[in-house]
Amino acid sequence: MPGHILSSLIGFIACVSPVFANRRLFLEQIDNTTWTFGNDLWNVTQGAVYASKLYFRGSELVGSAAGHYMGYDGENNFVWTSAAITSQGKDYIDVGFSCEEGELHWVIFDGLAGAYQYFINRALPDLSILRTLWRLDPKLLLNGRTYLRDEPLPDFGLYQNATKVQDETWQLANGSFITKYDFSDYVRERDFYGIYGPNVGSWYIHPGTDYYISDHLSQTLTVCTSRVCHGDSVQLNVVQDTSHFRVGEKVAQPAGKIWGPWLWYLNDGAVEDAKRQANNELAKWPYPWLMDPAYQxxxxxxxxxxxxxxxxxxxxxxxxxxxxxxxxxxxxxxxxxxxxxxxxxxxxxxxxxxxxxxxxxxxxxxxxxxxxxxxxxxxxxxxxxxxxxxxxxxxxTVPDQGKRLFTIGDFDKKALGFRNGGPPYQHGVSDRSPANLTFTVGTSEVSDWYYAQSLVGTWTVEFDLAQEALLLGAGGNGSATLSLSFAGYSQSTAMDVTINGQIIGSLGKDIFSSDPSLYRSGKTSGEWRFVQYRIPRAILKEDVNTLGFTVTRYTQWRGFMWDSIMLEWK
Known part of the structure; x- marks a missing residue:
């Protein structure tokens, strides 16, 4: 078909898409790379890569934004080559879009504003990231909501005179930062999230999380605006992520693996309505209509x-x-x-x-x-x-308990309890920690210790063993064990660990691989690390001792995220 005719045809389709509002459930093929599908509440026009038009309640929600697409590891976006109704029931159709790597399904129910989605792997390579996303009109969808945040998305105008300081992170003239990472969250703690305005909302609801990777500490991106996305209101649906907040690694994916189903849900922008819908989906999961034997x-x-x-x-x-x-x-x-x-x-x-x-x-x-x-x-x-x-x-199995001399913080693989630790995500907070700090066991509180250590200087723990003189014994041969637990580490910060001025260990990039959590707004966890040192009796004194953590090399926003410190006598 000549290019000018195809362009005119697609423009015509975009104009008349609302006429499909009288269709109950449908998939229409327009040409070899264009399809329209939906129900009487909404419809989408899908091209080879992008779904460029989304009509809902008489309004078009994409505008000049990019629309909907799916891909892996950066901008390896899928190219859809065919679409078909793969199954149906009395009140739904399952529309499958095929590409070389697999199939994305949109399950459209009569009377439901939105669609269930799932992806079946056919030939994905080893990967870190798999995601779908909507990029919608920022004039209509002004706010972002996760279980941690509910606030306006950064206006695109803020980026115009801002300075880029790292990936997807800009500094404004007043010294503050805007970054897509501030809207990140822990995937298994979600209820629902999305973008919304005064008249429309677009939400992702994941009642089942078994297709998410990893454990309780898995975290990833949710919503944002950014310069690279030209100010579109972005609703990310990252269903596979082994890189953004941990030591990155690509993982092989078996053929036939299913990510989903999740619900992409449209409404009038009411957060309470999205919450109600999320509760309804949780009660219905696992969904009976997905007749995959392994899923059921x-x-x-x-x-x-x-x-x-x-x-x-x-x-x-x-x-x-x-x-x-x-x-x-x-x-x-x-x-x-x-x-x-x-x-x-x-x-x-x-x-x-x-x-x-x-x-x-x-x-x-x-x-x-x-x-x-x-x-x-x-x-x-x-x-x-x-x-x-x-x-x-x-x-x-846990070790036999020795005499615990002191503990700072709980062992939970998180920086909770320390100053500035825990939600919300916020860039640059590690630089608010002091270069030098003295913590006195028995006097200082856990909250006097900061969640992250980065600046060149020494954090000192003072502990008095006068009352332990009989335990230690003059000239005794026992030893203490120092356990250090880190909630995360970002290179290239380096640290010496000392007891009474004697170096007992050095930590840094030669010991730990780097995870990005600390410099990507993380204040709770990245990837957990744990080390132990044996402290000979001869190093300890029967009065005031000092445990030192001296940062010898500083890299901005990088460093050590603390979990716990424990010294015990064995």
């Missing part, structure tokens, strides 16, 4: 975790992941994953788990287990269809 084949699991010292694993984080327990949970992303939390007796239950074989992992989530720095793991747990696997009592 589910069972359950229950068990109880008890520490080897007799304590129940109260409040422990519990994760069902890969059977290869040598692979760290933060980058597990090949299969399906489930998280929960043990109750006060260490009991846990998961329902609607896809049948298969899993590894079980657990770790302290603070609270009653604040002193527990070991992790639990058990491989080869089988979940059978239609039944509940009872793991009964599981013993979590």
């Amino acid at each position: 084949s589910r069972g359950g699991v229950t068990g109880q975790l008890t520490l080897s010292d007799g304590r129940p694993a109260s409040g422990a984080a519990v994760f069902f992941g890969d059977t290869d327990t040598t692979r760290r949970p933060s980058v597990q992303g090949r299969d399906y994953y489930y998280t929960t939390q043990a109750d006060h007796e260490g009991r846990f239950t998961l329902e609607n788990v896809r049948s298969g074989t899993y590894g079980l992992y657990a770790w302290s989530n603070g609270g009653a287990l604040a002193d527990v720095y070991t992790n639990f793991s058990k491989s080869s747990i089988n979940i059978a269809v239609g039944s509940t696997t009872n793991l009964s009592s599981l013993t979590w």
Whole structure:
């Protein structure tokens, strides 16, 4: 077809798309690379890559923005070559768009404003990121909402005289920052998120999270405006992410793997209505209309975790992941994953788990287990269809308790409790930590310690062992163990660890691989690191001792994100 005729035809389609409002459920092919689909509430015009028109309640929501598209690892966007109704029921149609890498499905129900979506892998390469997204008219969708934030998106005009300081991060003349990372969140803590204005809202609702990678600490992007997106209101749906907030790694994906279904939902911009819809979806999951045998084949699991010292694993984080327990949970992303939390007796239950074989992992989530720095793991747990696997009592081995000399912060793999630590996400806060700090055990509070250490200088912990003289014993041969737990680390900051002026260890990029969390607005966690040092008796004094953390190399917004410090006498 000649280019000018095709251009005219597509323009005509864009103008008349609202006539499809009289159609109950439909897919129309316009030409070899253009389709229109929807129901009597909304319709989308889809091209080979971009869905460039979205009509809802008589308004067109894309405008000059890019529209809807899907891809992986940067701008490797899928090219759709065909579309068809792959299944249908009395009140829905399932429209599948095919590309070389797989199939994106839009499941359209009669009377539902929006569509369920899911993607089936056919030939994806090893990847870090997989995402769909809408880029919509910023004049209509002015605000972004996650479970952590509900506020106006940055106006595109702010970028015009701003200075780019790193990826997707700009500094304004007043010294403040705008960045897409400030709207990030933890994927398994979400309720719903999206962009909205006074008359329209576009939302993502994920009632099932088993297709998300990793464990409780998995986090990624949600909504934003940015210069690279030309000021569009951006609604991201990142369903696979092993790079943005952890030590990056590409992961192989098996053919037939399904991400989703999730619900893309449209309304009049009312947050309360989106919340109601999210609750409704949670009650309906897993969805009965997706007749994939593996998706419908589910069972359950229950068990109880008890520490080897007799304590129940109260409040422990519990994760069902890969059977290869040598692979760290933060980058597990090949299969399906489930998280929960043990109750006060260490009991846990998961329902609607896809049948298969899993590894079980657990770790302290603070609270009653604040002193527990070991992790639990058990491989080869089988979940059978239609039944509940009872793991009964599981013993979590912890070291024999020594005499604890002091602890700063809970072991929970997070920077919670420290000054400036925890939500919301905010860029540049690490530079608010002091270069030098003195923390006195028995006098200082946990909140006197900062969540991140970055500037050149020394943080000193003073602790008095006068009352421990009998324990230490003059000329005794015992030793202490220093345990350091970091919620994250971004290179190239370097640190020396000293006891009474003697260096016992050095930490930095030669010891830890870098994760981006600290410089991408993260204030809670990146990727967990843990080290221990043996402290000979001869180094310790029977009065005031000093534990020092001296930063010897500074890189702006990079450094160490703290979790916990513990010194115990063995």
